Amino acid sequence: MDHFIYQAEELYAEQCQVAELAKQHGTPLYIYSRATLERHWYAFDNAVANHPHLICYAVKANSNIAVLNVLARLGSGFDIVSGGELARVIEAGGDPAKVVFSGVGKTVAEMELALEIGIYCFNVESAAELEQLSVVAQRMNKVAPVSLRINPDVDAGTHPYISTGLKENKFGIAMEEAEAIFLRAKELPCIEIKGVDCHIGSQLTEIKPFLDAMDRMLALIDRLAELGIEIKHFDVGGGLGVTYDDELPPQPDVYAAALLERLGGRDLKLIFEPGRAIAANAGIFVTQVLYLKENSDKRFALVDGAMNDLIRPSLYSAWQKIIPAIDRGGETLNYDVVGPVCETGDFLGKDRQLNIAAGDYLAIRSSGAYGFTMASNYNSRPRAAELMVDGDNAYVIREREKLAQLWQGEQLLP
Ligand SMILES: Cc1ncc(COP(=O)(O)O)c(C=O)c1O
Numbered sequence: 358m359d360h361f362i363y364q365a366e367e368l369y370a371e372q373c374q375v376a377e378l379a380k381q382h383g384t385p386l387y388i389y390s391r392a393t394l395e396r397h398w399y400a401f402d403n404a405v406a407n408h409p410h411l412i413c414y415a416v417k418a419n420s421n422i423a424v425l426n427v428l429a430r431l432g433s434g435f436d437i438v439s440g441g442e443l444a445r446v447i448e449a450g451g452d453p454a455k456v457v458f459s460g461v462g463k464t465v466a467e468m469e470l471a472l473e474i475g476i477y478c479f480n481v482e483s484a485a486e487l488e489q490l491s492v493v494a495q496r497m498n499k500v501a502p503v504s505l506r507i508n509p510d511v512d513a514g515t516h517p518y519i520s521t522g523l524k525e526n527k528f529g530i531a532m533e534e535a536e537a538i539f540l541r542a543k544e545l546p547c548i549e550i551k552g553v554d555c556h557i558g559s560q561l562t563e564i565k566p567f568l569d570a571m572d573r574m575l576a577l578i579d580r581l582a583e584l585g586i587e588i589k590h591f592d593v594g595g596g597l598g599v600t601y602d603d604e605l606p607p608q609p610d611v612y613a614a615a616l617l618e619r620l621g622g623r624d625l626k627l628i629f630e631p632g633r634a635i636a637a638n639a640g641i642f643v644t645q646v647l648y649l650k651e652n653s654d655k656r657f658a659l660v661d662g663a664m665n666d667l668i669r670p671s672l673y674s675a676w677q678k679i680i681p682a683i684d685r686g687g688e689t690l691n692y693d694v695v696g697p698v699c700e701t702g703d704f705l706g707k708d709r710q711l712n713i714a715a716g717d718y719l720a721i722r723s724s725g726a727y728g729f730t731m732a733s734n735y736n737s738r739p740r741a742a743e744l745m746v747d748g749d750n751a752y753v754i755r756e757r758e759k760l761a762q763l764w765q766g767e768q769l770l771p
């Protein structure tokens with residue numbers, strides 16, 4: 358069920374009219390739906406209800422503390438990749454005992470913070486990181502719970518920039534080295550082996566690469582058992598895709614059922630790290646048309662939102678649906694929807710059929726994940742405001758940045 362639908366010609370976010378919210382709060386503006394976030398989270402949790410599991414929402418997708426808090430209230434765990442994300446989880450009321458810490462470049466300070474707070478486990482991505490973590494844990498008189506992230510070398514069939522499970526990618530430990538590094542981990546007194554993990558890429562729309570990865574990981578788990586290394590959990594990572602256009606990715610229940618079948622009777626807790634599948638279609642990005650302009654044979658809609666607010670189209674040539682907040686009906690024209698940033702690559706969508714006039718509001722759909730979290734202040738543009746709707750209430754969950762925040766922390770020379 359979609360919570361961003363038209364009632365007559367007006368687009369609604371749950372029971373709030375989008376154009377009204379835009380008028381009231383200004384644009385550019387992110388709007389998230391609480392009901393959608395919750396429904397998406399439960400889709401994962403219910404899919405594995407009969408098996409020991411933990412759903413660790415990938416904070417990088419959308420890290421607003423109100424979003425994290427909504428999920429924490431459901432009992433969600435969190436997948437983090439920095440000390441900053443850990444701090445957000447704590448601020449949002451998340452349970453550190455349900456946090457997994459991924460990432461190829463954890464610093465000593467981040468390790469210390471996570472050990473101090475007491476997280477569920479570190480997803481260690483190299484032999485060097487394991488040694489560093491062991492030193493830090495020993496110094497702090499703590500035991501670091503770890504999983505080793507293994508690179509299963511499967512082709513996720515997604516955009517090269519968001520594919521992570523191939524040998525040539527920087528992520529994880531090569532399968533050939535896995536056993537040796539596990540044996541080393543077993544020797545280290547301040548390291549406790551908990552599990553294995555993998556994450557092969559993002560926006561996967563087929564189940565096969567997940568199953569290929571799982572087969573390789575389960576074979577590894579069996580080999581480790583022969584070496585006397587007991588694996589308690591298997592973290593399958595995130596990566597399940599969403600519908601931006603006409604993709605038909607497997608739903609979480611179908612995906613989970615396939616994984617559970619492959620798991621056989623193994624006594625392994627399953628951890629999932631979904632980001633996009635929970636947040637993307639729980640959000641829209643709203644922008645106002647400033648000007649319409651025609652150059653030779655091209656028509657442009659210049660809007661007040663830009664690549665600094667939503668970089669996916671510019672960075673990955675990602676396609677996201679663009680719809681009017683109030684549908685005028687009638688004849689449409691072909692537009693490139695572009696922002697005010699001084700880059701040719703600053704566009705939100707190309708070749709879109711729209712019937713619009715200056716002043717109209719447009720909603721860019723599927724913007725709840727990797728939208729605001731990838732925003733910047735490029736061109737000294739204050740970052741957008743964020744709202745969360747909950748039924749017929751809308752809450753400001755992040756104020757629009759003020760101009761003075763642009764140079765906060767900067768200093769003139771004496
Ligand atoms: C280790 C890890 N886990 C989870 C995710 C979340 O991925 P997605 O948003 O595709 O579910 C990512 C990002 O791709 C990741 O790198």
Ligand SMILES: N[C@@H](CCCC[NH3+])C(=O)O
Pocket residue numbers: 417519559560669673726727
């Ligand atoms: N930022 C990417 C996803 C990257 C996933 C990070 N591991 C996107 O917007 O599609």
